[in-house]
Amino acid sequence: MNQNNQLIAAKYTLFGSTKYWILTNHGISTDFLTETGHNSDSTTQYVDVVFDFNTMDIIEFDNTTFNDFKVDWEQLLLGKSIKKDVIFLTKNPISRFIRAIVDEKIQILGNGGVSTNVFLRKSLYKNFGKELSDEFFNWHNGKRFHELFQEDNFIPLKFKKILEQIILDFIVPVFKNDNIKECINLYYESNHTYQNLYFLHNMWFNPPTNFLKEKVSIIDIDREDILKLFNIKYGMGLSFEKDKYSNDFPYLIVRNSISNNTLYNDIEETLRAQLELWNSLIKKQYPVEIYNTTSMSPWVNEIETNNIEKRLNNYYIQNNE
Amino acid sequence: MNNSNPKKRDNKNNSLWFNLYELKNTWVLTHPKIASSYMDFYQRSHPDEIMQMSVHFQEEFLDINSIHSAGTLRNTEKFRNDWTSLLQGKEIDKQIIFLTRNPIQKFITGFVQDFVLPELNDHTINTVWYRDAMIEAKYEPVLIDSFIGKVVSGSTKNRNHQFPDLNTLSIKYKDIYESSIKYTLDGFPNERSFEQVVDTLSDGHMKQLQFEVYNFIINPPVGFNISAIKIVDINKEDLQLTLESFGEITPKKILEERRFNSHPHTRSPIIQETIRHILSKHGDMINQLLLPNLYGWINLLKITYPTDTSQKTPTIDNPMYSLEKFESKQYSNMTFKEYGDIFKPEFYLSWSDRTYCKSDLYAKESPK
Numbered sequence: 001m002n003q004n005n006q007l008i009a010a011k012y013t014l015f016g017s018t019k020y021w022i023l024t025n026h027g028i029s030t031d032f033l034t035e036t037g038h039n040s041d042s043t044t045q046y047v048d049v050v051f052d053f054n055t056m057d058i059i060e061f062d063n064t065t066f067n068d069f070k071v072d073w074e075q076l077l078l079g080k081s082i083k084k085d086v087i088f089l090t091k092n093p094i095s096r097f098i099r100a101i102v103d104e105k106i107q108i109l110g111n112g113g114v115s116t117n118v119f120l121r122k123s124l125y126k127n128f129g130k131e132l133s134d135e136f137f138n139w140h141n142g143k144r145f146h147e148l149f150q151e152d153n154f155i156p157l158k159f160k161k162i163l164e165q166i167i168l169d170f171i172v173p174v175f176k177n178d179n180i181k182e183c184i185n186l187y188y189e190s191n192h193t194y195q196n197l198y199f200l201h202n203m204w205f206n207p208p209t210n211f212l213k214e215k216v217s218i219i220d221i222d223r224e225d226i227l228k229l230f231n232i233k234y235g236m237g238l239s240f241e242k243d244k245y246s247n248d249f250p251y252l253i254v255r256n257s258i259s260n261n262t263l264y265n266d267i268e269e270t271l272r273a274q275l276e277l278w279n280s281l282i283k284k285q286y287p288v289e290i291y292n293t294t295s296m297s298p299w300v301n302e303i304e305t306n307n308i309e310k311r312l313n314n315y316y317i318q319n320n321e
Numbered sequence: 322m323n324n325s326n327p328k329k330r331d332n333k334n335n336s337l338w339f340n341l342y343e344l345k346n347t348w349v350l351t352h353p354k355i356a357s358s359y360m361d362f363y364q365r366s367h368p369d370e371i372m373q374m375s376v377h378f379q380e381e382f383l384d385i386n387s388i389h390s391a392g393t394l395r396n397t398e399k400f401r402n403d404w405t406s407l408l409q410g411k412e413i414d415k416q417i418i419f420l421t422r423n424p425i426q427k428f429i430t431g432f433v434q435d436f437v438l439p440e441l442n443d444h445t446i447n448t449v450w451y452r453d454a455m456i457e458a459k460y461e462p463v464l465i466d467s468f469i470g471k472v473v474s475g476s477t478k479n480r481n482h483q484f485p486d487l488n489t490l491s492i493k494y495k496d497i498y499e500s501s502i503k504y505t506l507d508g509f510p511n512e513r514s515f516e517q518v519v520d521t522l523s524d525g526h527m528k529q530l531q532f533e534v535y536n537f538i539i540n541p542p543v544g545f546n547i548s549a550i551k552i553v554d555i556n557k558e559d560l561q562l563t564l565e566s567f568g569e570i571t572p573k574k575i576l577e578e579r580r581f582n583s584h585p586h587t588r589s590p591i592i593q594e595t596i597r598h599i600l601s602k603h604g605d606m607i608n609q610l611l612l613p614n615l616y617g618w619i620n621l622l623k624i625t626y627p628t629d630t631s632q633k634t635p636t637i638d639n640p641m642y643s644l645e646k647f648e649s650k651q652y653s654n655m656t657f658k659e660y661g662d663i664f665k666p667e668f669y670l671s672w673s674d675r676t677y678c679k680s681d682l683y684a685k686e687s688p689k
Contacts, residue, residue, distance in 0.1 A: 118508030
């Protein structure tokens with residue numbers, strides 16, 4: 001993809017509350033915002049808004065809902081203060097990309113019946129023996145693949161290797177060779193990531209003359225707990241139970257697998273432009289954060305990275321052998 | 322996959338429930354996998370003229386339990402009134418047509434749609450598991466990767482994720498194409514696991530009422546005006562021509578072909594491989610599932626197409642030869658390769674193939 005050709009407009013998904021506007025994209029807390037009632041009304045969950053890159057004017061907007069946002073944004077461009085804050089959400093492009101691929105592939109494993117497919121079945125028989133494999137399929141029976149990781153459904157330790165093989169066999173090849181570029185192009189084309197990072201970069205470092213930046217913030221959802229932020233700073237009183245079918249488990253397995261090999265380098269190289277934009281933005285937003293300023297900071301949240309093994313182990317029942 | 326026995330579904334499957342279509346001069350009753358997609362397409366192309374409903378008869382077709390319509394309710398009572406008139410021996414304005422089909426064809430087509438194709442799509446083919454399996458089957462990695470590429474690019478183009486039609490591929494993929502199907506079908510190590518898979522198939526696809534219809538035809542309720550009832554075997558008769566003979570305006574052929582070409586469960590190479598495998602390896606199970614309905618279907622053919630029985634010297638290609646064996650209960654002791662007596666997989670094509678419909682079901686030459 002020639003990314004420069006795409007730099008005409010940035011498309012965001014707009015959510016709102018009485019105290020702030022939120023602009024984000026698919027895969028960056030959209031489920032959380034929907035679930036916590038950041039809707040324009042009972043029938044519309046969110047609306048799309050498109051900004052011009054250079055002038056930052058709104059060039060496409062469904063003005064029947066959230067119409068006040070357009071008025072507020074025009075005020076900010078004129079340098080006038082508004083009642084609400086405007087919050088842009090962002091996320092490390094690499095982790096967002098990997099999670100998106102994992103989420104999509106796990107859905108396919110679950111909905112397409114791939115996880116009980118005959119080719120997989122025979123592969124497991126060969127590698128783990130028929131008895132253990134059949135035991136696994138009996139445990140799997142009646143549940144979709146992504147339901148195996150729900151938080152109240154611990155995974156028997158004896159199935160650890162089987163699950164890892166299924167997940168890695170099915171997902172990791174996506175990141176290999178020519179697949180990765182095609183995948184990233186498709187993914188970023190449809191999710192506006194590069195355009196939106198570029199828009200944020202422009203907004204932050206080279207805004208229109210009168211733009212009132214004080215009412216605007218950029219939040220990295222991996223660094224800040226936005227539930228806490230909304231409740232403490234804005235007094236929203238929100239509660240949110242994380243989706244019990246969260247795909248953290250396969251995500252962690254994939255991430256653990258590719259973080260220490262050349263696949264990561266390939267992904268980093270392919271996403272270099274996005275990472276540069278994102279890094280410069282994040283360093284500005286979180287100047288005290290400790291991370292390696294000379295690299296592209298592979299996994300930005302270092303604490304989380306170090307806990308992968310521990311977090312994975314939490315899914316397994318240790319004593320049921 | 323659950324472990325229940327398919328026999329448990331017998332009661333549900335034997336309930337006298339049919340898809341019902343009201344056309345200008347006919348009522349058409351059918352089931353999934355007996356020209357039901359054609360009838361749905363027909364209805365969608367003539368929404369103002371054709372009503373789609375479902376009807377649930379009482380035992381032995383004595384009365385109607387219920388009629389449901391997805392859309393308007395205005396026509397549901399018309400069929401009830403017509404049926405009541407027939408029960409009273411009266412004439413009605415429309416012809417009533419029950420569609421039928423070889424129970425093995427019906428079963429296999431549903432089996433392909435519910436099981437074989439979901440096992441074979443771009444998500445399952447584009448995996449290391451599939452690649453390893455084909456390497457083990459002695460295919461060259463270059464050929465395997467090239468085939469995977471064709472499947473994936475084809476499904477991306479069509480956005481359907483489905484196993485491609487063999488006709489769209491180069492002849493060099495014929496073997497690996499057929500091996501993929503065989504490998505999938507070999508996935509049942511024994512009769513029990515095949516039975517488990519059968520139990521997961523949709524109820525509509527499993528439903529077989531040929532025996533019940535046959536019983537109704539030979540022994541209708543007392544006084545019933547049976548002359549208003551016609552049986553149409555969709556492989557023996559061209560359904561479109563039959564409907565036209567009753568004054569119906571049928572969809573344009575070109576639209577029909579487009580519609581069927583998009584449905585791989587009607588594609589003959591997949592069906593043929595599946596039939597050969599299932600009949601040769603799981604004949605006992607098929608026997609258990611389908612025998613009463615095969616009996617009913619063969620007898621319906623005998624009544625409906627009596628000229629077929631006029632041959633004095635039965636041959637292997639004459640279904641009545643098999644019927645005689647069947648009636649003398651020889652079938653229960655036969656190996657199931659001999660199902661070929663009543664059904665020849667190599668001659669199978671979708672019922673919608675015009676050449677096939679115009680030819681004899683048991684023709685010796687394959688359709689073009």
